[in-house]
Amino acid sequence: MRVAIIGIGIHRFGRTPGMSGLQQGAVAARRALADAGVRWQDVQFAYGGSYSAGNADALGNELGLTGIPFINVLNGCATGGSSLISACQHIVSGAADLGLVVGFDKHDRGAFNAQPSEYGLGDWYGQAGMMVTTQFFAMKLQRYLHDHRIGTDALVRIAEKAYRNGALNPNAWRRTPIGFEEIKHSTMVNDPLNKYMFCSPAEGGVALVVCREDRASRYTSKPVLVSAAAMRTRKAGAFEVYAPSISLDDAPNATALASHAAYEMAGLGPKDIDVASIQDTESGAELMHMAENGFCEHGEQEHMLAAGETQIDGRLPINTDGGCLANGEPIGASGLRQVYEIVLQLRGAAGARQVPRKLRTGYTHVYGAPGVSAVTILQA
């Protein structure tokens, strides 16, 4: 038995002064319930989380205190994916038929400032200025570009696509296209990544209503099925965030592990994917994740991007909603934003950014500290 997504809701990403992260989650939840045509009182369980905006079960104060099991999830960038996986397992186990998955967040301006002790590291790591995730992506990318002989124009093309797609998305934060030259010459932040190649911590909320596949037709004529949802952590020897040392073994990273597991679970391969949302906290992440998720060989990205293959009208559209670059990253909501977008695309309801052909299968992927990844494969 699979699980069906029958309702989706979002509170726009970006900055919403005067509204807490929790309230943005409540807006998303009410919209998802309305989309599914169910009442909060009918929901039998919920999973949800935020990184900086409080416990998700406090949503009971907004939506109504109904006494259901509401499980708070805290799993870094994989928080949304982990909530969805847990909800699917909850349903597949037979414990319940109808549930809510929700993620929201509200972060301060500027880069994240995690504490070393949260990751089992000594205070020295933060004092020395190394507790900064953007450095990791820059260093991983620097090596990747060197190993696979890729030029930095590929990074510009990814950012350019993100802002162009974001301009078509009414829920995005960055809604103004930015030209190739402006991106290419913007202020360097962590070489080789410059200002417009990074996303920023942000705010927003997303919710999904899920049910047993065989009950989905009661609620919607266009259910989207969760064919796979997998989450993985890092292995010794993989190059991951916040690692003062790595062994020379070159193990597959968390993304590769989660991706492989998801394809196995769905009985599908990368060639079956029609549209994808992959983690693009900076444009180098999207570049590397294209190959780590199996969509191309390492080093093929430069050609794919120059040929426009990942644009909305391309062979494999990636981050049609503008991704993290145009939406910002509210950690608890970010992975579920990807699911929201893929559901919209599979329903054919993505408006100005709808992929102009029949879509059957979509893919989502997040990656984050200290080496976690969650992947879903969704089918119309």
Place this chain on the structure above:
Amino acid sequence: MTSRSIDEALFDWPAVEPALKASRCRECGSWAFPCMSSCRGCGGTAVETVLLPRRGILWTWTVQRFMPKAPYRSIDSEAAFVPFGLGYVELPGVLRIETRLTEHDPAKLRIGDPVELAFYTQFVEPDGTEVVNYAFRPV
């Protein structure tokens, strides 16, 4: 002027020939820096402390061009922030370690270049004690 190591788990300071300390698993041979009390490779608890070689190869690098938020501590201020280089250095046959670099000019940083261990003052405590951290510098 007194000085101390930013963390004695990393290196002893002052020392005649300061070197970085790592742990090595007696069961599977995995290395870790800084020293761990158990092995992240196999989970074994029989680990020994070993000094790391002082020279290596620059494996990757970047430049930090904005001042990190707390818990960053440094001798400069936001207004006078000086970008710093950092990277991973491969100690051949041992492991790759993340490190500050003494150099932050991209024109002088190249993957594959030889580098060697160096030390610098990360910050000064209110009582005047200089807190020393490790780095690597191009040879």
